Amino acid sequence: MAFKRDKKEEEDGGGNIFQNLEKTSVLQEARTFNDTPVNPRKCTHILTKILYLLNQGEQLGSTEATEVFFAVTKLFQSKDVVLRRMVYLGIKELSSLAEDVIIVTSSLTKDMTGREDLYRAAAIRALCSITDVTMLQSIERYMKQAIVDRNSAVSSAALVSSLHLTKVAGEVVKRWVNEAQEAANSDSIMVQYHALGVLYHIRKSDRLAVTKLVAKFKSGRMSLKSPFAICLVIRIVSKLLEEAGGEWAESPLFDFVESCLRHKSETVIYEAAHAIVNMKNTTQRELAPAVSVLQLFCTSPKPTLRFAAVRTLNKVAMSHPAALMACNCDLESLITDSNRSIATLAITTLLKTGAESSVDRLMKQISSFVCEISDEFKIVVVQAIRALCLKFPRKHSVLMNFLSTMLRDEGGLEYKASIADTVITIIEENPDAKETGLAHLCEFIEDCEHTSLAVRILHLLGKEGPKTKQPSRYIRFIYNRVILEKAVVRGAAVAAMAQFGAACPDLLPNILVLLARCQMDSDDEVRDRATYYHTILQCRDTLIANHYIIDTLQVSLPILEKALYQYLQNPSPIPFDLKSIPPPSAVADDHVAASNKIAAEGSISSTAPKLSKPQREENYYATKLNNIPEIANLNGPLFCSSEPVQLTESETEYVVRCIKHCFPHHLVLQFECLNTLNDQLLENVWVQLEPSEGYEVVHSIPCPRLQYGESASTYIILRFPDQLSATIGNFGATLKFVVKDCDQTTGLPDTEEGYDDEYMLEDVEVSLSDQIQKVSKANFGAAWEEAAGYCEMEDMYSLASMSSLEEAVANVTAFLGMQPAERSDKVPQGKSAHTLFLSGFFRGGQQVLVRAKLALADAVTMQLTVRSTDQRVAELITSTVG
């Protein structure tokens, strides 16, 4: 019957005879398993159907699965080899669904130790899938035997299964280390590779043991025949070297990797070259052999090798351009490779490393086939172009044209986003390219299907457009959006227009007309925005416009949301104070850093997820601190948190990091302690602090228990001194605790009684930057004028220790912990004078603006002007600088 139906389906032309399987009917058929005697052919077919269903994602209920599972167990009575192997597969698939799966344990152990070699490996795999921690003890002996079995398939199966078991029962598997060691000496390359994997997995948390393991293989006491095993060792070694930081250059580990470059297997050679090229802080001498190997691969007749080599070279092109110069000639010949992927990678690599003169030629070459390659490679091309623009600003017109053609082509969001990102970066980095770049973007949004991109570009137009020579030409593009697009884009367009209105007084009447028209929009949000901007602009007061359109609300949005929610939960007669909300941590800085990093790595195209990170961190601390009643009761929310500062060397018995949380009137020091001694249990851990004068310790919250390998925090709450100048100081700190010796394996203390001990920490330094939150100002000039009414302090300094303007700018910015505005942190080359604008908020919400005029003679001289809403803050800043 089944046969007939299959035949009919075949006639229908469907290639897959399993296509129309019904779960219920298959389960019905599975009852055949209970028949005596077993019909192997039929049962095999039914089992195949069941496996097919499971692999297609069909869900089996627990009862259904258990029923099928027990039916399958009855098939053990058949001696048919094919059927038995299907049974193993069935058991593996059903093991997670059915109940009482341990029923087959004895049957499987019998097969695994039996004489039939065909059964053994598969039985081991099935056995390990049905075994849990409690049952593992009973099969441990068999597993150990199987690992060292003479049959390589059995040994491999046992090793791979142990690797899977480490997830559920790492401790038990650790006991098999001797067997795994023996298997690593096996003649079979597969067994060797798997054994090494298990050994590494068992020891990976112990760095010393890993080093020993590697040394053993390296010294030849254990000969590795398997190229895969050697590749694995290379990976382990490069991980070790990376962890070791910079001081590995002369290390024997590195020599090992280098020696692998002369191995006879191509896989190993490539792996070694790849590892060396990707290491940090390599010198030319160390790189050269690896690069020459890759160069050799470039001319290999095998496309896979060519692809691997050129891909690796492409990835490191930015970090080691000089080392790659040697390969240029070989890469040139790959440009015309018949494999498009290889050709694309070769061209982009050349774009990254090549000279300015070759750009035109390469661009012509790549544009000939850019439409033929996939999106993924197109992104690689875009990233190469981005790097190129930063390197050769003069070539922007060629590249810009190329990008705009690419923008016009078909492509996914990620692809388009990466192009838009690149254009935006070019605009920001290169003032000459601004007008053309904006023009291209305007054209792009005319026909852009990706809402998020359109909104971003409109925002950018609003920011950059008013500063161009002819702002009016952008208005048409923006207003077109209002007429043609959906609500989200319309809203963004309205906001962008308002920016023009606020920044360009001569366009204001026209903008007002357009905004008035937008007030008729069908969408609430768009209407609201239009009305809001229209009203503000109608006042024709630049101060108000500046305040409410160009530099809008300077608060951290997640915290504002939370504070408002709390305010609504507990209504109070006092009106909500916006000042109590800390300003957002300046993201612009991170943004630039992130986008630079992206350009270097060439991997991520959308910066949006990066931006949310600092805010999330801030939020994370705020929630964590709020869980501690003493801290939650402090008046005022968390203003800002510093980066963690190490108070100990990183490799000591106890590792302590300090995070400074600044509240309006209090300072909370969070000490994150990590206990690295496995024979000690620490209790009642606290920090004895010797605060500088004026500080008052309000509360100290000890950490009750600190186990080995765990990290926990103890807190100290201090009140800031009233005298602001006294807020800066150094606190001596000592870690105090009760030690209990404990058993190394269980972590339980040997005795009830412990003894007091202490540990010296480095001083905690409270500086000015801890109390200041960065705020970015888009229009510093206007804000500075506005702040003319605040109190102002001015002083001259001579910064003798600094030799360049860049250094001075970086130092002043870091010292004050404020946000540079209007890209004033970038010093144009060859200038001897520079003005730096900084903005920020002092704790308690006092606005601070700083203008630093720097001049370079022999040393740097600085004229520092501080404007702040609070006299004392301004005094503090001028007095601490220097």
Place this chain on the structure above:
Amino acid sequence: MGLFDKLSNFLGLKKKEVKVLVVGLNNSGKSTIINHLKSDDEKSTEIVPTIGLSVEKFKNQKVYFTALDMSGQGRYRDLWEHYYKECEGIIFVIDSSDRLRLAVAKEELDMLIQHPDVAGRFVPLLFFANKMDLRDALSSVKVAAALGLEKLQDKPWHICSSNAVTGEGLQEGVHWFTQQVCESMR
């Protein structure tokens, strides 16, 4: 059934295959008994506690037996019932020196007999009062009395004392069992 099958069946040439269930408390000697019944080249040298079940095959008087050797440990006993339905005979093994747990064995036996998959069927039951060599072992008659076998009337049953290590008494029991099974198949 094909013509050839019918013919060979009539002539009694067909290979007879019987599925039997081996149950009993843990450490009563089930796996040891089955191991002893297997042909010499298939015997295993050591017997470990069974987990779940083990499928074994042996032959007696031209009848091929497939024995489902079940685990007797307390937590696995409720898995027995999954195999009641298809079995054509049940071997119940009792440790005759373990007086204390004889009551437990009786309870398990009662549950087995009352199970719907066993109750209405003609299933021969063979009891082995195992470990007869031990000094304080009960005789087969006493074991039968303790289990209340006299009340068991709708099924053929037989009890014999045995020593699974030497094989004493096993042949007698299996001989009876084979005959019963052949009768029920006819």
